[in-house]
Amino acid sequence: MEKVTLDDAFDSFDEPWSPRLAGALNGQEVKLAKAEGEFVWHEHEDADEMFLVTDGRLRIEFREADDVVLEAGELLVVPRSVEHRPVAEPTAEMLLFEPSGTENTGGVESELASEVRELE
């Protein structure tokens, strides 16, 4: 069993919106992501998604609810089928918990669409 040290893991990559796999359990994945500026509006039809911000500031916008602003040490669960747009102000680092195979854009075509990659 290998532990993951978040500081080292976040230091190992720079690309925003390019999630790295930190762990897998019970059909779910724990991913690390860096964020910069606006992501795309999207939803995950079959996947609830948890955001846990560890650095910076991430605003999550919703079509039909008030924005939620997350700073380091704050988490939010976004239920499946709720359209949302993460916006880093101006950058953020976060853990994501979601089912294995969840696409970062929920299938929306975008240059920001990215497969999850292994940590190096």
Next chain:
Amino acid sequence: MEKVTLDDAFDSFDEPWSPRLAGALNGQEVKLAKAEGEFVWHEHEDADEMFLVTDGRLRIEFREADDVVLEAGELLVVPRSVEHRPVAEPTAEMLLFEPSGTENTGGVESELASEVRELE
């Protein structure tokens, strides 16, 4: 949607080994727990379990592998059916991520057995 601020949530309770529910998603639960000293040896037959330490120091002992020591900002996934014993040195705060209904002692009878409680 309500965010959870970890500092406030950890300030809202004192009991060690008494997990609080911070979120639920995809049949899984995110729990907050405080730890003090030794827990009981146990395993979860059908549940992988993730520990993410946010404060203090938690040593996780295994019957057939080296101990893993987690400090703030470190995480470990303990696979199902792997017997383990968490030991806080001397205290720790952590997030746990595991299937809904997972018992903290894995069914082992102990005065430390505790249902998950709602955050207040």
